[in-house]
Amino acid sequence: xxTTPQFRRIDLAPAYQKVADAIEREIINGRIKPGEPxxxxxxxxxxxxxxxxxxxxxxxxxxxxxxxxxxxxxxxxACLPRYNKLATRLSRALILHEVTFRELFETSMxxxxxxxxxxxxxxxxxNVAELADNVERSADVVGNPAGLAELDAEFHVLVAxxxxxxxxxxxxxxxxQLFFPTTEMIVGGVPExxxxxxEAHRRILDAIRRRDKEAGVLWTRRHLQDWRRGFEKIASLDxxxxxxxxxxxxxxxx
Amino acid sequence: xxTTPQFRRIDLAPAYQKVADAIEREIINGRIKPGEPxxxxxxxxxxxxxxxxxxxxxxxxxxxxxxxxxxxxxxxxACLPRYNKLATRLSRALILHEVTFRELFETSMxxxxxxxxxxxxxxxxxNVAELADNVERSADVVGNPAGLAELDAEFHVLVAxxxxxxxxxxxxxxxxQLFFPTTEMIVGGVPExxxxxxEAHRRILDAIRRRDKEAGVLWTRRHLQDWRRGFEKIASLDxxxxxxxxxxxxxxxx
DNA sequence: CTTATCGGTTTGTCCGACAAAGCTAGATTT
DNA sequence: AAATCTAGCTTTGTCGGACAAACCGATAAG
Numbered sequence: 001x002x003t004t005p006q007f008r009r010i011d012l013a014p015a016y017q018k019v020a021d022a023i024e025r026e027i028i029n030g031r032i033k034p035g036e037p038x039x040x041x042x043x044x045x046x047x048x049x050x051x052x053x054x055x056x057x058x059x060x061x062x063x064x065x066x067x068x069x070x071x072x073x074x075x076x077x078a079c080l081p082r083y084n085k086l087a088t089r090l091s092r093a094l095i096l097h098e099v100t101f102r103e104l105f106e107t108s109m110x111x112x113x114x115x116x117x118x119x120x121x122x123x124x125x126x127n128v129a130e131l132a133d134n135v136e137r138s139a140d141v142v143g144n145p146a147g148l149a150e151l152d153a154e155f156h157v158l159v160a161x162x163x164x165x166x167x168x169x170x171x172x173x174x175x176x177q178l179f180f181p182t183t184e185m186i187v188g189g190v191p192e193x194x195x196x197x198x199e200a201h202r203r204i205l206d207a208i209r210r211r212d213k214e215a216g217v218l219w220t221r222r223h224l225q226d227w228r229r230g231f232e233k234i235a236s237l238d239x240x241x242x243x244x245x246x247x248x249x250x251x252x253x254x
Numbered sequence: 255x256x257t258t259p260q261f262r263r264i265d266l267a268p269a270y271q272k273v274a275d276a277i278e279r280e281i282i283n284g285r286i287k288p289g290e291p292x293x294x295x296x297x298x299x300x301x302x303x304x305x306x307x308x309x310x311x312x313x314x315x316x317x318x319x320x321x322x323x324x325x326x327x328x329x330x331x332a333c334l335p336r337y338n339k340l341a342t343r344l345s346r347a348l349i350l351h352e353v354t355f356r357e358l359f360e361t362s363m364x365x366x367x368x369x370x371x372x373x374x375x376x377x378x379x380x381n382v383a384e385l386a387d388n389v390e391r392s393a394d395v396v397g398n399p400a401g402l403a404e405l406d407a408e409f410h411v412l413v414a415x416x417x418x419x420x421x422x423x424x425x426x427x428x429x430x431q432l433f434f435p436t437t438e439m440i441v442g443g444v445p446e447x448x449x450x451x452x453e454a455h456r457r458i459l460d461a462i463r464r465r466d467k468e469a470g471v472l473w474t475r476r477h478l479q480d481w482r483r484g485f486e487k488i489a490s491l492d493x494x495x496x497x498x499x500x501x502x503x504x505x506x507x508x
Numbered sequence: 509c510t511t512a513t514c515g516g517t518t519t520g521t522c523c524g525a526c527a528a529a530g531c532t533a534g535a536t537t538t
Numbered sequence: 539a540a541a542t543c544t545a546g547c548t549t550t551g552t553c554g555g556a557c558a559a560a561c562c563g564a565t566a567a568g
Contacts, residue, residue, distance in 0.1 A: 014521090107425055111425065167353050167429050
């Protein structure tokens with residue numbers, strides 16, 4: 001065995017992939033910082049010694065991966081991947097996998113409770129101010145389901161932000177993106193739903209202010225249970241997210 | 255104002271993006287099912303009436319987004335986005351955002367506990383058999399940090415799978431991908447670390463078997479606390495994941 | 509029945525080209 | 539002199555065509 005010559009695994013990745021990988025490496029290990037330019041396509045052609053079409057295919061890969069973007073004048077520059085864009089992809093994946101609202105609800109319960117726990121522990125004054133502003137605006141649109149749903153989503157993003165835990169912020173995002181669009185249906189379908197929602201937000205904010213973890217968790221649970229009760233009035237928890245949305249979109253179009 | 259003609263917002267998305275969007279729509283709303291072929295590049299050229307280079311750029315976008323892949327013979331086909339690939343992108347994003355191990359640990363604690371709770375409730379016999387197999391193999395390599403680290407990662411994936419909650423499986427993946435590579439360092443650095451790890455896994459499996467949620471949660475917490483204690487012996491929880499890995503890689507190369 | 513061979517496809521890459529949009533710097537106007 | 543305009547250069551997005559290598563399917567040879 002020892003005398004058998006060892007060959008390195010032959011590299012058969014297509015050129016566009018290697019271009020993408022090479023640029024990715026430079027960004028990942030910090031030699032190109034977010035915001036810095038990557039160079040023009042022509043420059044990349046010269047540096048890599050491949051055709052422009054090949055470079056462009058590599059660029060498309062990185063662009064979709066969120067590692068580079070084009071600035072106002074369409075020049076390439078490195079950027080910090082936005083959670084939101086990636087989260088959208090994940091949400092889409094969840095839909096295609098036909099996950100149910102029960103799975104969504106269970107996971108969101110876990111993550112929202114964790115968020116509020118973190119927020120109670122570590123929210124800054126600025127976080128509290130943002131939340132207070134949100135709650136105030138919510139109270140103004142309590143009769144408007146669409147507006148309230150949007151502010152509800154924002155409220156929970158702000159709570160996660162207040163937890164100062166970016167991993168948690170990221171982890172909750174895909175589920176939240178699928179979860180919260182239903183808020184509009186529910187608030188619209190349940191009398192007093194809007195008022196209950198704002199009340200819960202107010203209590204949660206208050207708990208964060210007072211650093212009262214127990215109250216924060218309690219009201220977060222109630223808030224989500226409210227959602228669940230409302231949801232079960234209009235659809236089944238065990239149907240897939242996709243089907244439920246399709247039907248709702250269909251019903252709305254009638 | 256009323257007399258001013260209203261123009262529809264002119265569509266200025268580049269052609270490759272439109273190609274990608276068009277194919278994506280077909281997949282999302284189920285007209286092309288996972289596994290079905292998309293057609294050859296030439297066919298797409300004819301259908302969309304654009305150049306092959308343009309089609310190829312669109313394909314790269316979808317490929318990176320995980321919506322299509324090339325089968326063994328490099329023909330295009332729709333596919334279910336793999337969590338793993340998307341999770342890798344997210345992990346990379348987390349690194350670039352310089353998250354700390356404290357954030358990672360806190361979130362993983364939440365998600366792993368939720369996973370084990372779900373597993374205790376809903377694990378099938380097949381899930382249990384997979385876990386048992388994993389634990390057995392772990393016992394065999396208890397002295398081999400690299401092998402044990404790999405099986406540890408697998409164990410936690412299997413627990414999440416046993417929870418029957420795909421949203422949870424997905425949510426834990428990005429953090430896990432960053433979290434578990436450290437297991438090797440820790441097991442290697444702490445005497446009896448390997449044995450403790452296997453013991454914890456055995457207890458968790460046992461709890462799942464007996465549907466004993468309290469024990470499952472307890473041992474999962476202990477298991478992660480063990481990780482944390484081990485980690486703090488070799489690095490600080492408050493440093494960024496990136497820096498810690500860089501240093502470890504550097505030290506390993508010496 | 510397996511293996512070898514041979515076209516026809518398909519992908520990956522390259523070359524060259526051009527219109528549209530952006531940028532730059534010199535020319536023009538106020 | 540400052541602001542504006544304009545013409546030219548650059549860069550991107552798209553196109554057409556080309557070719558080698560890999561792959562597929564079917565046929566021929568062992």
